[in-house]
Structure formats: C-alpha cells, structure tokens
Amino acid sequence: MQLDLTGKTALVTGSGRGMGKATATELAENGADVVINDIDDEVAEETATEIAELGVDTVGLPADVSDEAAVEAMVETATEELGQIDILVNNAGVGDAGPFLDEQYDDTFDLNLDVHLYGALNCTRAVVDGMVEEGYGKIVNFTSIHTKNGVGMSPAYDVGKYSLLGLTKSLALELGREGVRVNAVAPGWANTRMVEGFSDAVTEQILDNNPLGRFAEPEDVAQVVAFLAAPASDYVNGHELRVDGGQVPIDSWRLDT
Numbered sequence: 001m002q003l004d005l006t007g008k009t010a011l012v013t014g015s016g017r018g019m020g021k022a023t024a025t026e027l028a029e030n031g032a033d034v035v036i037n038d039i040d041d042e043v044a045e046e047t048a049t050e051i052a053e054l055g056v057d058t059v060g061l062p063a064d065v066s067d068e069a070a071v072e073a074m075v076e077t078a079t080e081e082l083g084q085i086d087i088l089v090n091n092a093g094v095g096d097a098g099p100f101l102d103e104q105y106d107d108t109f110d111l112n113l114d115v116h117l118y119g120a121l122n123c124t125r126a127v128v129d130g131m132v133e134e135g136y137g138k139i140v141n142f143t144s145i146h147t148k149n150g151v152g153m154s155p156a157y158d159v160g161k162y163s164l165l166g167l168t169k170s171l172a173l174e175l176g177r178e179g180v181r182v183n184a185v186a187p188g189w190a191n192t193r194m195v196e197g198f199s200d201a202v203t204e205q206i207l208d209n210n211p212l213g214r215f216a217e218p219e220d221v222a223q224v225v226a227f228l229a230a231p232a233s234d235y236v237n238g239h240e241l242r243v244d245g246g247q248v249p250i251d252s253w254r255l256d257t
C-alpha cells in the first residue's frame with residue numbers, strides 16, 4: 001500500500017494540539033514536510049519544533065483560519081518556505097456550543113460557521129489553484145460524530161460540521177475533475193481537551209454507547225487522515241470516513257449530567 005508522502009507538503013490547521021497535532025506528526029512520519037497552523041501561536045511553535053526532530057522540513061505559522069487575509073499570508077509564507085501545498089487538512093475547530101433554548105445562539109452559530117465552514121473555505125481557496133495547476137491534491141476535512149445523526153443540545157456545532165460535510169461533497173464533484181480529491185474524516189469523541197471536562201456520567205453514557213468501549217486516541221484518527229492524504233486512497237473522493245468505533249450518537253446526553 002502506497003502511504004509514502006516523501007516530497008509532499010501538507011498544511012494542517014489547528015495542529016498545535018489534539019488530533020491536528022497527531023495528524024501533522026503522522027504525515028511527517030510518512031515523509032511529508034508539514035506546515036503547523038494554529039490560532040494559538042505558542043502551541044504552533046512548540047509542535048513545529050517537535051516535528052522538526054522527525055527530520056522533515058516544517059514551519060509553525062499561527063493564524064486564525066476564519067481570517068481570509070491572514071490565511072492568504074500564511075499560505076504565501078508556507079509556499080515560499082516549504083513549496084507548493086499538496087495536502088490540506090482542515091482540522092481547526094471550536095467546541096463552544098450549547099442548547100438552542102439556552103444559548104446566545106447568534107454568536108455561537110457565527111463562531112461555529114466562521115471556524116468550521118469559512119475557515120475550511122479560506123484555506124481551500126488559498127491552496128486550490130496550486131493543486132489544480134499540478135493536477136494533484138488531497139483535501140481532508142474534519143467533520144464529526146455530529147454528522148452521523150446530529151448530537152442534541154449542540155445545534156451550532158452540528159450545523160458547523162454538517163456545512164463542512166456539504167462543502168466536502170460539493171467540492172469533491174467539482175475538483176475531482178482537476179485531480180484534487182476532497183474527503184472527510186469523522187472522528188467520534190477522542191481523548192483531547194474536548195472530553196477533558198466531561199463529567200463521569202457523560203463519559204459513562206458515551207462509552208456505554210460505543211462498541212469498543214473507549215474514546216479514540218488522536219493517533220487512531222491521524223492514521224486514517226494519513227491514508228486519505230496518501231496515494232493509497234487516490235480513488236477515494238467525496239467520502240466521509242468515520243473513525244468512531246461504531247459509536248451510537250447520544251441525542252440528549254448533556255441533559256443527564
């Protein structure tokens with residue numbers, strides 16, 4: 001199976017920590033040069049320093065993906081330093097959401113759409129011309145367990161991730177013709193800071209509804225992203241690949257805390 005990414009350059013958004021960091025590490029271990037982006041400049045630099053030890057070229061470039069001008073500048077610098085971006089992983093995400101009836105939902109919807117949808121759009125727009133010119137590219141978007149059936153009490157996040165799934169499906173049809181594959185990876189609940197605040201009751205409900213009985217490790221997800229970024233998956237396009245252990249979504253788990 002062709003998983004070697006030597007000679008390729010990847011941009012992973014939100015890769016200062018969590019699943020983004022694990023993904024950037026996995027891509028580097030498979031030979032890719034990697035651009036580490038995060039809104040948090042400290043973790044972006046730290047992760048870039050760690051990845052440099054794997055012997056690939058890397059650069060930490062802090063930027064808010066929802067800021068179009070900042071993304072353009074980041075991609076310009078990234079291309080100057082590491083060459084044309086061949087692989088884009090839209091991972092940057094926010095967890096802030098709450099029930100429709102309780103939330104100042106205008107702000108929450110704006111934030112979720114800004115980061116999950118417009119962030120991915122800005123990054124895709126900034127790299128796509130180069131990919132089309134090369135006639136080859138891989139874009140992997142992080143959707144979520146939330147696109148399996150929605151997860152109640154969190155509509156802004158549901159909508160943010162469903163919109164990214166819609167973008168994935170649509171761009172796969174248009175860009176596939178240009179040699180650019182667009183797919184999604186849909187993690188279940190993973191051992192990142194997202195689940196750190198869960199109460200024991202919530203954790204128990206989630207794990208009771210997971211056939212594998214555990215959260216995903218960031219590396220479980222990263223390995224699947226590496227597959228979607230590699231030549232081994234060249235005939236996969238417009239697909240959402242779930243990495244959730246067969247998790248059954250829980251509609252109202254936040255109610256039972």
Ligand code: ADP
Pocket residue numbers: 013014015016017018019020037038039040043063064065066091092093094115119190192193194
């Ligand atoms: P997970 O790994 O579960 O997806 P994390 O919260 O650990 O969740 O990781 C998401 C990453 O995305 C964080 O490092 C966060 O700083 C980053 N991030 C959040 N918003 C933005 C943004 N607007 N631009 C770039 N990175 C962002």
